[in-house]
Amino acid sequence: MTLSQTSNLGKTDSLLMIKSFLIWTFTLAVCLLVVGFPLVVLMATVGCLLSIVLQSVMPVSAVLLVAGGLILFNVLAVMIAAGVLTAKGIHPKEVKWLSWLHGEVEENNTSAVYAACPLTCDIKI
Secondary structure, three states, X not given: OHHHHHHHXXXXXXXXXXXXXXXXXXXXXXXXXXXXXXXXXXXXXXXHHHHHHHHHXXXXXXXXXXXXXXXXXXXXXXXXXXHHHHXXXXXXXXXXXXXXXXXXXXXXXXXXXXXXXXXXXXXXX
8 A cells, every 4th residue: 555655656756757857948049049039140150150160070960960969959958957857856836937927917917907906896976
């Protein structure tokens, strides 16, 4: 009886770790594409220059090598960062600025309530 309960907890813990890793991978990839756009432009510029330089050394596969290397670098960076965050036990629900990921709405916008008040409030004259 106790063996089945402990193995259930192990399965649940490993599923939570996998879920956390996948959520971190998605979040970091989106952040790299959206927020890190200047970094992506810089990597593309360096990649173009590097492929031009490598074209004289190995003319057949220089562009393929550089493009594959840049894509591999980005994927590995996202996977390693997600693995580190998961290994440290930081779940995405614990991070305050990820409220958009879970559908939580911040209640800071009260101007819409006051702006609609003349239409919805009972005005006694």
